[in-house]
Amino acid sequence: MKPDRDAPIGVFDSGVGGLTVAREIMRNLPSEKIVYFGDTARVPYGGKSRENIIRYSRQIIHFLMEQQVKAIVIACNTASAFALEAVRDEFDVPILGVIEPGARVAAAETKNKRVGVIGTVGTVDSGIHASYLKKLDPEITVIGKACPLFVPLVEEGWLHDPVTAEVTARYLQEFKDKDVDTLILGCTHYPLIRSVIREFMGEEVRLVNPAYETALELRSLLEKKELLNTGGKTEEFPYRFYVSDLAEKFRAFAGSILPYDVEMTKKIDIEKY
Amino acid sequence: MKPDRDAPIGVFDSGVGGLTVAREIMRNLPSEKIVYFGDTARVPYGGKSRENIIRYSRQIIHFLMEQQVKAIVIACNTASAFALEAVRDEFDVPILGVIEPGARVAAAETKNKRVGVIGTVGTVDSGIHASYLKKLDPEITVIGKACPLFVPLVEEGWLHDPVTAEVTARYLQEFKDKDVDTLILGCTHYPLIRSVIREFMGEEVRLVNPAYETALELRSLLEKKELLNTGGKTEEFPYRFYVSDLAEKFRAFAGSILPYDVEMTKKIDIEKY
The missing domain is CATH 3.40.50.1860 (Rossmann fold)
Structure with a gap:
């Protein structure tokens, strides 16, 4: 089943940093819904091995697929570097790295x-x-x-x-x-x-x-695939945030990146995916 | 079954830092074997939630129990702070924090x-x-x-x-x-x-x-429980090192803390415990 234009975009990162990418998507594609996942239980990815980063990315993509996203942005540079090529063809939606x-x-x-x-x-x-x-x-x-x-x-x-x-x-x-x-x-x-x-x-x-360049590339990609949401916003607050660890840090830091409170953060047991 | 004096001591940390504790145990209890586990896949613990730290600590203690340790040292301050009280009575060996x-x-x-x-x-x-x-x-x-x-x-x-x-x-x-x-x-x-x-x-x-004080306290505890190994070393190299992520970083950093190469590091899938 082809996902529809109304489906959300999945964005993930090792933690909060990817919110700078989410922010650019919000600014440049204001009609899109976003499901954000921050892997705060295993952050940071920067010093860890390729093998584990690929495993983590797969788990997160499985979770995002469950949320019926129409496209996925790997907002983390380390995960883009290690996992994008490995996972790109395993899933039915377009996957973009930074x-x-x-x-x-x-x-x-x-x-x-x-x-x-x-x-x-x-x-x-x-x-x-x-x-x-x-x-x-x-x-x-x-x-x-x-x-x-x-x-x-x-x-x-x-x-x-x-x-x-x-x-x-x-x-x-x-x-x-x-x-x-x-x-x-x-x-x-x-x-x-x-x-x-x-x-x-x-x-x-x-x-x-x-982050900015990725948002523009995402827009081109969605246009090409006829998946761009050109309508107005359908929800009051079309962004959902999930994390693997409910540390206070995520919310505090998110508040410094995004122009509103990220109150609705839900914790996911990502090792189950 | 009461573990014998010859059994190793289990030492764990979120990563490499706990090697400073292992080093003090090596110096002050030179006849003891050590099984070290560094949770390099999920390091650091410092900004993460109590709930996850307790879960991680339990998994690691299960792994160490499989190695038939006679005592466990939680070499990580964050894990000692969050998990020691929660796990201390769940296992059959003495558990010490820092x-x-x-x-x-x-x-x-x-x-x-x-x-x-x-x-x-x-x-x-x-x-x-x-x-x-x-x-x-x-x-x-x-x-x-x-x-x-x-x-x-x-x-x-x-x-x-x-x-x-x-x-x-x-x-x-x-x-x-x-x-x-x-x-x-x-x-x-x-x-x-x-x-x-x-x-x-x-x-x-x-x-x-x-680290130093913990090594001394470990010695008192082992003496009191009649578990102190008072014989000479029985193995050429009585230390084993396990990690959850095989990043090069562990070995490199371990080399700066310990006076020998940590070549024999084995990777464990800690989420299975």
């Missing part, structure tokens, strides 16, 4: 063909951005750098802070030395410290936020 | 009865140190402070670093202002930045490392 849309824009916009990528250890070590970018333009040089302190700094709320600025300088100096003109923010938390990154890298470097 | 031994020493050594506790959000919010300390001495004032950036800083290897010093100053200033004379390092990673903490707090403040 790596490809970001890479496509970076390839289109770099002038000197020197692109930087920052993300978790898992994402950066996977080399997946480089493999997409090289496919798009073999002349592009890709420089990757894992920035494991950025997520805890964001979650601590130190968004405009001398410590964050110092850590940023430490992590990103290499990109200046190597003269990159385009930097992909390859982790969902990083747009939240965009201004600190901008200040260090300077105005001339293009910062790519894959 | 909170009580640290609290006991702090209560004995504070002169001005002002004790500080640093740890994860979960540990600090649980108030468990305060509840032990007040039982030991109702006049003690306990000041707790969650320090979520310490673990990622340690895991990044920034042990002697200006950024770590600045974060330390930010987190610990309150203890100076409130004149604590004893500070409990209530997370297994923190002894690894002891020197930075020492430098900020000054020589006159007593830093309590619960």
Whole structure:
């Protein structure tokens, strides 16, 4: 059975970070319903193995399929890097990751063909951005750098802070030395410290936020498949949030990303899927 | 069946941090075998809910019981805070946490009865140190402070670093202002930045490392139960390491804590327990 235009979009992440992607979808596809799943019991994915990330992603997609979604966005860069290719053909709905849309824009916009990528250890070590970018333009040089302190700094709320600025300088100096003109923010938390990154890298470097690019790509995809919801909103609040651990942290942090209280969070035993 | 003196001790943690506790047991009880489990698939526990931490701890204890351990040490402060009381009476072997031994020493050594506790959000919010300390001495004032950036800083290897010093100053200033004379390092990673903490707090403040105190308490407990292994080592290498995720990180980090390669790490599907 073909899902209808009215069905929700499934969005998942290792935790709260993917809400920055959900937010872009809400902004750019305002008629769409969203079912969000944050794997707060197993967060973070960044330092974990490919094998486990694939298993986790499959479980979550099974859960989202039960919610009868018409498309799925893997909002987590690490899960996109490790699991997208493995799971894409196993399910009956289109599945989109955040790596490809970001890479496509970076390839289109770099002038000197020197692109930087920052993300978790898992994402950066996977080399997946480089493999997409090289496919798009073999002349592009890709420089990757894992920035494991950025997520805890964001979650601590130190968004405009001398410590964050110092850590940023430490992590990103290499990109200046190597003269990159385009930097992909390859982790969902990083747009939240965009201004600190901008200040260090300077105005001339293009910062790519894959969340925004993914929302645009999702719209094209839904249009192409005749699944775009073009009607008005049918529900007062068309967003549902599920987590695997009911820690208070999710709600608190969600409140700092989304412009409303995320009160209706439900806990799912994700290991059953 | 009463376990014999020759049986191993089970030690578990959310990840690698508990190796600082295992290390103290190795040093102080050199004739004992150890089975270590690090829950690297679900690490960290620090921001997760009591309910899930108890479930995880039960699963791990079931696994350790299968290894026929004679005693179990919950090397993780968060798991000790949330799960020890819940699981202690469910199993046939003595189970020890890291909170009580640290609290006991702090209560004995504070002169001005002002004790500080640093740890994860979960540990600090649980108030468990305060509840032990007040039982030991109702006049003690306990000041707790969650320090979520310490673990990622340690895991990044920034042990002697200006950024770590600045974060330390930010987190610990309150203890100076409130004149604590004893500070409990209530997370297994923190002894690894002891020197930075020492430098900020000054020589006159007593830093309590619960790992060491727990090893001593384990020895007393085993003696009392006639379970202490007093013979020499029977195996060349009497330590076994298990994890729930085979990320390279465990081995790399283990190598920085223990004085030998942890090559024989085996992966366990902990959700089956």
